[in-house]
Amino acid sequence: MAETNRRPLVRKTPRGWFFQNSSSRRYLLRELTALPMAAFAIHLLCGLVALSRGPEVWAAWLAYSRHPLVLAATAIALAATILHAVTWFSLSAAVVKVAPKPVIVGLQVTFALVALGAAVTWLAVMG
């Protein structure tokens, strides 16, 4: 193998890369929505366990759920869920892209319909 004077410099991604621009910060926010949603899922799981252990435990879980701090955490989880759902459905529309935007004027409408259709389906399943 021929000798070379090349010494390519490999730079590592800085630890705080997600604070570098607004796009990364939005992405970080979207990913962080998983944490309050996971916490709320654990809270609901505890409720199921409480339900299986009798009326007293269930009443205690209900009282715990009405605590202002738990209500605040639930509100945060709801906001995180809505944020994640909105960003997810808006992104999912890009996957069905069929043509360059300038060529089909109604494409944005198509995107909106796909996002709306996905959201309605999700609500129907969840409801």
Add this chain to the structure above:
Amino acid sequence: MSACTGCADRTPPPTNLGKATLRVFRYRPGGLVNGWHDTFEVPYGTNTSVIDALQWIKEHLDPTLAFRASCRMGICGSCGLMIEGRPRLACETFVRTLGSQATIEPLANFAVERDLVVDKQPFLDALRSVRPWVVGDDGTRAAEPGQPAEPAQSVEPGRQTPPQLMKYQDFAQCINCLLCYAACPQAGFERGFLGPAATATAMRYNRDSRDHGAGKRLEVLDTDEGIWPCTFVGACSQVCPKGVDPAAAIQMAKLIAAGRWAKDMVSHG
């Protein structure tokens, strides 16, 4: 011979706007291990692009400054740089739009050869692996990566209707400038990641009505280093100077790969 008065109205003469300070990343093999920044004062006007400024530095201040440039009109994709921390084409970025002191660095997520020049070979390898050509139904152009492609033997012209062209036309606008790789955090973490532009090119040919190579491309796309490291950050599509939307291409490829997986699950029990 008369002057074009309309042109004169539309194109104002360049105006001297003073001097801008550019902090330019420098690196030499055998020099400082992690490189360094040099600061240059550059005169600029309304029409001075970052490439013009770098060329002025090379001609007047430091002839050893290394950078890539070619067409200077956003076509060749050679001059991608990190300008103020954001991947941009240097020929399409005007100095007047930057702050009083702008930092110019080589594209992120690529190894630096010298100053602002990065090693593009990993991308070229990734691009070649997805067979970026129309694979004929006789397979004559389906050359293996690393081997020269055979010329097509078919005598039939590859006719297409406008709707068939529109299906892939946006993905065909890619100029391989690599801004998408520099914007993608996953490309930084997973150095073997196939990445946005190579996947967009793969989808460009997959969606071409004349092509028969989608199956072979899927073998490259549907791997741990293919499309799956993508977490849909979406930054690649935001920085693309040609509006290619490689993030959408990767999600399309994921749908196809997931469909094939489901089909295999059903057919193989």
